[in-house]
Amino acid sequence: MQVVSAQQMREIEKEAIEAYGIPSLLLMENAALAVVREIQQTLVKMNSKGSCKVIVLVGKGNNGGDGLAVARHLLISGMDVTVLSFAKTEEFRGDAALNCRLYQKAGGRFFLIEGEKQLRSTRLALNQADVIVDAIYGTGLRGALPSLVEEYVEEVNQTQAWVIAVDIPSGIEADTGKVYRSAIRAQTTVTFGLPKLGHFLGKGPEYVGRLIVDPISIPDKFLEQEEVATFVLTEDAVQAFLPVRTLQGHKGTHGKGVLVAGSPGMTGAAILAGRSALRCGIGLLQIVTPQAAAFQIDMGLTEATIWPVEGQNTLDHRAWPIITEKCQTAQALAIGPGLGQNQDFIPVLEDVLRTLELPVILDADALNLIAQEPGILGWRQRRGPLLMTPHPGEMARLCGCSVQEIEDNRLEITLNKAVEWGAILVLKGAITVIASPDGRAFLNPTGNPGLGTGGTGDVLTGSILAWLAQGVPPLEAACLGVYLHGKAADELAQDVGWSGFTATEVADQLAKTRRSLELTEKG
Structure with a gap:
């Protein structure tokens, strides 16, 4: 609408x-x-x-x-x-x-x-x-x-x-x-x-x-x-974005995604993003993470394949060969949850933006690293779809302004930067704004203050990764991920109110929320 x-x-x-x-x-x-x-x-x-x-x-x-x-x-x-x-x-x-x-x-x-x-x-x-x-x-x-x-x-x-x-x-x-x-x-x-x-x-x-x-x-x-280019997401619109499965489907046809995430002390971010991707139906999930974090992530997410990178506690240039290899057969890549801010990883981000043609999601610490070298976003122009999922603090760092300026001009700034960076921007918040480089913007009405807890942003990243891997176009994948993420929180709030549910519960609720939309559509 x-x-x-x-x-x-x-x-x-x-x-x-x-x-x-x-x-x-x-x-x-x-x-x-x-x-x-x-x-x-x-x-x-x-x-x-x-x-x-x-x-x-x-x-x-x-x-x-x-x-x-x-x-x-x-x-x-x-x-x-x-x-x-x-x-x-x-x-x-x-x-x-x-x-x-x-x-x-x-x-x-x-x-x-x-x-x-x-x-x-x-x-x-x-x-x-x-x-x-x-x-x-x-x-x-x-x-x-x-x-x-x-x-x-x-x-x-x-x-x-x-x-x-x-x-x-x-x-x-x-x-x-x-x-x-x-x-x-x-x-x-x-x-x-x-x-x-x-x-x-x-x-x-x-x-x-x-x-x-x-x-x-x-x-x-x-x-x-x-001439009206701003929309509010509705259930009817979002239902049309859901991928349809057939009896002949299998893990190979349900999409493969690569998640570059995690570091010691922040393995939970990688686990939450991966858990969300799996709950949203991704066929194969591969996680590239530092060797020091690999065991914990493997134990917390047994369904994913873990690819450890030797070296420091946070990823650096040694991650690049593994990322490129795994992306050759993948449909989407997400970078950032729990990654840490090792400046030695910035050249890897530059290589990702410059050479990989599959859809790329940048979140969390990947955005914080980009904020140190914002010029590298220019490498992505016309290379392949780029999605960025900042919260207001990360957006302020990317834009070089205050958080208050972002909050006072959420729609205008998000639209302007989406066009400037050639990226689909997801500015998280009470009403999440999804902006496209073509000048369109979508406002999400679902969600509640219960999402204001650690890990829910990682859950959103994993959800969008899953939809991209399953062939949903980038803008629709962002809208679908954001809407379902908020609706899952709304369903949890019906039982416990606006506090008390966790990011893990939001991730687990996503499958039920998707199913409720499918049944509503059929009904």
Whole structure:
């Protein structure tokens, strides 16, 4: 599914209105009905009984107009509705003004918020509400909320009510996900047409809650814009990437991968990456590692073939002949988990990038070594597929900037560097960004804070290696690996919450997660 900026969504709506003849008032009405449906369905799930108390917070823009239409429909359905408005009735324009009149003619309660006096008198109503609808600001907001609105936002965030945001929680910038001081923390956000960048970037995911996307009757031909190059991964899309096995398949046809990883004290990284690759169905896994780490890795991963390199505790130039030999019959190569940062290995990385044509994944210490000699990335141009899987710290070292700069500009920097380096970049984080050299980017919605534990990055590397070895194209392999990795963590979190599961459990869950996707597809 495409993800758009606020301006792109406005242009899509304008085109639909002008070219297709859809009245703007109908779009507003459909937006309101989408919110109303979600409220009604959720209340049924909550087994809510009796008259439901609803507070609708509105501003003077179109988002406020949506909120007033929501209030009217809820009022007509028999709910106890009160609108708290940060705009006078005469400040509403166009469709919003009409919805204000319709709501008031239906007998709806409308209170104007002008200062702290109203906050004191409405605090009780907010705390008694079962549902609070946030329709103060939409996608046009830039910068911090006004101080009066902030006071109400803080009050809403402290209530026990179920909070549902219209299009985007007030206080979040639609294009960046930035929150300057405060924003509505919604349990559910209903957005219209297409999801917005701010739902996934910056602080957005912390405030959006469960995201519902409703097309509000805009035809698909207007929503599918060629110039929109950012997408959110969906289960349907990812299912199409899964390789299909036949009865005639065997270990030779299920792909061979080479993993260059491990060193004394960090053998676990190699074991986790290998375990993940095996759980994702790789046919043959060969691990190149220092001799001092080989025994432990062999004991921890009996299904893989271990190729020890004599010499130091970390790999150096002596690893190159073994790597080239094993890659001759392999479909993919991954370098980095637990590798250590021996500068003598940098020439090997240069040789890999310059001479090997099979897909190469660089992770962990391989990236840290590259950061010392970033110019060698230029050797890879047009040689073969390159995938890089940095976390924000590694990305900051590669880019020569601060981690905060990376986090503040995740999408922009990842896209720019993917194009510059000619690599598929996987910037890990709360919403992992996968960027392609052709300018496309994919945002991953799966995963949770439970992945913030040692070893889960190694698991991701092994998963992507397995998909590449099984013939999945590089960009799709990265998307598939990232999505399944996060979904496996989500499934584990259903049992133990956002803490308590390990990287090993994530690796072991991958096979079950893949199977659940296969069964869903067949169903």
